[in-house]
Amino acid sequence: xxxxxxxxxxxNVPEGATVAxxxxxxxxxxxxxxxxxxxxxxxxxxxxxxYSSGNEDGRFTAQLNRxxxxxxxxxxxxxxxxxxxxxxxxxxxxxxxxxxWGLGTSLAVNP
Amino acid sequence: DAGITQSPRHKVTETGTPVTLRCHQTENHRYMxxxxxxxxxxxxxxxxxxxxxDTDKGEVSDGYSVSRSKTEDFLLTLESATSSQxxxxxxxxxxxxxxxxxxxxxxxxx
Numbered sequence: 001x002x003x004x005x006x007x008x009x010x011x012n013v014p015e016g017a018t019v020a021x022x023x024x025x026x027x028x029x030x031x032x033x034x035x036x037x038x039x040x041x042x043x044x045x046x047x048x049x050x051y052s053s054g055n056e057d058g059r060f061t062a063q064l065n066r067x068x069x070x071x072x073x074x075x076x077x078x079x080x081x082x083x084x085x086x087x088x089x090x091x092x093x094x095x096x097x098x099x100x101w102g103l104g105t106s107l108a109v110n111p
Numbered sequence: 112d113a114g115i116t117q118s119p120r121h122k123v124t125e126t127g128t129p130v131t132l133r134c135h136q137t138e139n140h141r142y143m144x145x146x147x148x149x150x151x152x153x154x155x156x157x158x159x160x161x162x163x164x165d166t167d168k169g170e171v172s173d174g175y176s177v178s179r180s181k182t183e184d185f186l187l188t189l190e191s192a193t194s195s196q197x198x199x200x201x202x203x204x205x206x207x208x209x210x211x212x213x214x215x216x217x218x219x220x221x
Contacts, residue, residue, distance in 0.1 A: 041199075
């Protein structure tokens, strides 16, 4: 089993749709969780951190389920500009700050 | 902007030649990383550094070496470039719990 797994997609949705991605992780001691967004031929950029209680930033909602070891990202009212690859990243415990990346989920929002 | 830059941004080199990529940060962050990203493999860690002269191997370190003589600079060297090292290379640093990336270096080995 991979340490961090994501459905690669692609997810093709119409504008205005709600779409959700999940990311599962294998190390139950994982400390921190993030969603990054990556546009074609660009660097990944932080979309949002994921907090234990769940958090929301505008149209984006992130949740953590420690019991089932997954995090989720919900995008409401999708825009064309949301088309990108969404990367899940997990921070492992320890002093070397080991970051484990998912392969990403591709989203295409269509007019 | 997060204060991290990479150079060169694009390079074409011949098999067998040495190549050095430079990552420069202005944030005085301790942790820095070099990744490569390839289709189907995602981001793979090559080497990372947790301070000046403190570096360690990542999951795909073979054929690569690094140096960190100053907090702000983290160099990645391909001693003898091979075609399998054609990739996009991202440098990153961590500030608090956030990871910031450079804009990437596209390397083609012919």
